[in-house]
Amino acid sequence: MWKFIVRRLLITFPQIVLLSILIFLMSQFMPGDALTGMLDPNVDQSTIQEQRERMGLNDPWHIKYANWVSGLVQGDLGQSFRFKMDVSELISQRMENTLLLGIVTLIFTYLIAIPLGITSGRYNDTLLDQAITGYTYVGFATPLFIFGLVMLFIFGYQLGWFPTSGSVGPGMVPGTLDYWISKLKHVMLPALSMALIQTVSTVQYLRSEIVDTKQKDFIITARAKGASESRVYNRHIFRNSLLPIAAFIGWEITTLIVGTVFIEQIFGYPGMGLLFLESINMRDYSVVTALVLLFGIAQILGTLLSDIILSIVDPRIRIK
Amino acid sequence: MEIKNVQMEAAKAENPTALRILWREIFRDKLAFISLIFLVLVTATVYGISIILDQDEIVKVDLFAIHQPPNDEFILGTDYGGRDVFGQLIIGTRNSLTIGFLVTLMSGIIGIVFGLVSGYFGGHIDNAMMRILDFFNVLPFLMIVIVFVSLVPKYNTVTFSLIMTVFLWMGIARLIRSKALQEKELDYVQASRTLGSSHFKIIFKEVMPNITSLIVVTMTLNLAANIGIESGLSFLGFGLPESTPSLGTLLSYATNPQTLESRWWIWIPAAILILMLMLAVRNVGEALRRAADSRQRRG
Numbered sequence: 259m260w261k262f263i264v265r266r267l268l269i270t271f272p273q274i275v276l277l278s279i280l281i282f283l284m285s286q287f288m289p290g291d292a293l294t295g296m297l298d299p300n301v302d303q304s305t306i307q308e309q310r311e312r313m314g315l316n317d318p319w320h321i322k323y324a325n326w327v328s329g330l331v332q333g334d335l336g337q338s339f340r341f342k343m344d345v346s347e348l349i350s351q352r353m354e355n356t357l358l359l360g361i362v363t364l365i366f367t368y369l370i371a372i373p374l375g376i377t378s379g380r381y382n383d384t385l386l387d388q389a390i391t392g393y394t395y396v397g398f399a400t401p402l403f404i405f406g407l408v409m410l411f412i413f414g415y416q417l418g419w420f421p422t423s424g425s426v427g428p429g430m431v432p433g434t435l436d437y438w439i440s441k442l443k444h445v446m447l448p449a450l451s452m453a454l455i456q457t458v459s460t461v462q463y464l465r466s467e468i469v470d471t472k473q474k475d476f477i478i479t480a481r482a483k484g485a486s487e488s489r490v491y492n493r494h495i496f497r498n499s500l501l502p503i504a505a506f507i508g509w510e511i512t513t514l515i516v517g518t519v520f521i522e523q524i525f526g527y528p529g530m531g532l533l534f535l536e537s538i539n540m541r542d543y544s545v546v547t548a549l550v551l552l553f554g555i556a557q558i559l560g561t562l563l564s565d566i567i568l569s570i571v572d573p574r575i576r577i578k
Numbered sequence: 579m580e581i582k583n584v585q586m587e588a589a590k591a592e593n594p595t596a597l598r599i600l601w602r603e604i605f606r607d608k609l610a611f612i613s614l615i616f617l618v619l620v621t622a623t624v625y626g627i628s629i630i631l632d633q634d635e636i637v638k639v640d641l642f643a644i645h646q647p648p649n650d651e652f653i654l655g656t657d658y659g660g661r662d663v664f665g666q667l668i669i670g671t672r673n674s675l676t677i678g679f680l681v682t683l684m685s686g687i688i689g690i691v692f693g694l695v696s697g698y699f700g701g702h703i704d705n706a707m708m709r710i711l712d713f714f715n716v717l718p719f720l721m722i723v724i725v726f727v728s729l730v731p732k733y734n735t736v737t738f739s740l741i742m743t744v745f746l747w748m749g750i751a752r753l754i755r756s757k758a759l760q761e762k763e764l765d766y767v768q769a770s771r772t773l774g775s776s777h778f779k780i781i782f783k784e785v786m787p788n789i790t791s792l793i794v795v796t797m798t799l800n801l802a803a804n805i806g807i808e809s810g811l812s813f814l815g816f817g818l819p820e821s822t823p824s825l826g827t828l829l830s831y832a833t834n835p836q837t838l839e840s841r842w843w844i845w846i847p848a849a850i851l852i853l854m855l856m857l858a859v860r861n862v863g864e865a866l867r868r869a870a871d872s873r874q875r876r877g
Contacts, residue, residue, distance in 0.1 A: 273713060534724075538728050538816075
């Protein structure tokens with residue numbers, strides 16, 4: 259198993275390097291550089307050229323890339339010209355919101371998936387199972403952004419149960435209990451919308467996993483020993499079916515990243531996804547570059563996490 | 579002579595081609611059949627009407643007709659630029675479908691060739707090609723496409739589809755590869771090789787026809803996904819420009835709270851249409867998937 263993990267880690271490193279090169283090259287095509295936005299229009303051209311030379315903006319691309327990477331490693335992501343502040347600081351402000359959204363979504367995803375998957379697998383081909391399967395079928399076909407809009411329309415505007423935008427109510431003092439309650443209230447609807455769509459693949463997987471396990475020999479043995487029905491399901495089947503679900507967590511991160519961009523836009527939730535869209539529209543490219551890199555690394559690490567969990571759970575994968 | 583003919587005909591009846599089986603399965607599955615008719619009707623309608631409709635006329639801003647609710651002149655009212663929502667719905671559906679088809683076709687061709695070559699040759703070639711695929715797979719697709727779209731100064735339906743294709747061929751490539759890996763171990767491939775057939779001939783004339791059903795199924799299901807992705811990008815404002823509306827463009831107007839709350843005619847029809855289209859394509863795809871797997875066939 260360790261051999262697999264080490265080999266898998268060895269693949270990850272070049273992936274991150276390639277990703278950073280790609281993003282760097284992309285950033286070279288974006289208009290403007292570190293100086294744009296800081297300049298006074300009255301400064302004359304020769305001074306600008308001098309400054310460019312000093313900042314290394316005229317160097318060939320591989321040297322610029324090396325400089326960029328060494329900056330990244332030290333946590334220097336450049337300057338945002340829109341906010342006139344360090345990109346790293348700007349992102350860390352927003353990251354808290356996105357992390358909260360992501361975690362609450364994950365909790366909801368599993369809170370919905372596990373009971374539905376178990377019921378559907380245990381009582382397969384009953385009316386209840388058909389209803390759950392119908393939900394996953396429609397859920398698969400529904401684009402997240404349409405569902406988000408509909409949820410906002412119904413629960414935000416028509417029923418008014420939840421706030422319709424922002425991440426916290428106005429005039430809240432950070433750190434107080436009210437502040438956190440208000441934050442939770444704001445995150446509830448976006449997270450629920452995302453979870454209801456995202457959970458369908460897990461429900462389906464859990465269901466087919468349980469239906470498969472039900473027919474295995476060790477379940478017949480367990481029954482023959484006289485284990486009660488609930489014991490058979492709760493201990494023998496559930497445990498064996500739950501492990502593959504654990505591996506989903508890494509992939510959920512990938513879908514979460516894409517999901518947050520849409521959901522934050524719809525619910526006006528100030529997280530990293532919304533920051534990304536705002537920065538692209540404002541042509542604030544240093545922020546864009548940093549965010550694409552961060553999302554990319556998160557995605558690579560998510561896949562890594564899934565593969566490792568899967569190799570622990572399923573020995574067949576290790577041999578490959 | 580006659581006996582031979584009869585035998586041949588019997589053989590034909592016993593071994594219908596893959597496409598025939600797929601067709602029969604759809605025909606037997608009522609939901610899939612209705613979905614297929616719905617898709618054909620919608621496609622015919624939007625392409626038919628949009629020949630008569632003038633796109634430039636539809637997207638022309640008319641400030642005297644802003645936000646009109648549905649009335650006699652505008653069946654589905656107007657948007658914030660006084661543009662006819664019904665006309666945009668038709669043109670938008672056409673554009674979304676066109677991009678969906680184009681992306682599915684292009685990513686399909688790349689994915690099939692890549693997967694077949696990788697799986698057929700195996701070994702080092704397969705290994706190298708899979709590393710390339712892995713790399714594309716870990717890219718943050720949505721963000722990179724958005725950055726691309728905002729950097730490319732001018733693009734149209736075709737270039738936009740190309741940008742999407744670059745990041746969407748991996749799924750089908752992986753699937754075809756794993757099938758090709760199994761297929762190349764079969765006797766007919768070895769036999770053909772012994773007879774001196776070229777690799778090219780074996781891959782595209784012998785292995786590929788044998789996995790037709792898998793290709794058809796995957797591409798159908800991809801079509802639904804691609805329509806969703808396109809409308810999602812347009813929704814965020816990084817699809818086609820507003821002068822070339824898509825279904826997502828109409829939905830993007832709903833990010834304005836007032837439109838979302840009180841001007842249902844702008845976004846609800848588009849939302850319903852996308853949902854119905856995606857469900858219909860999926861119904862057809864699922865029926866095809868059952869047909870491709872002889873254990874699950876109903877007919």
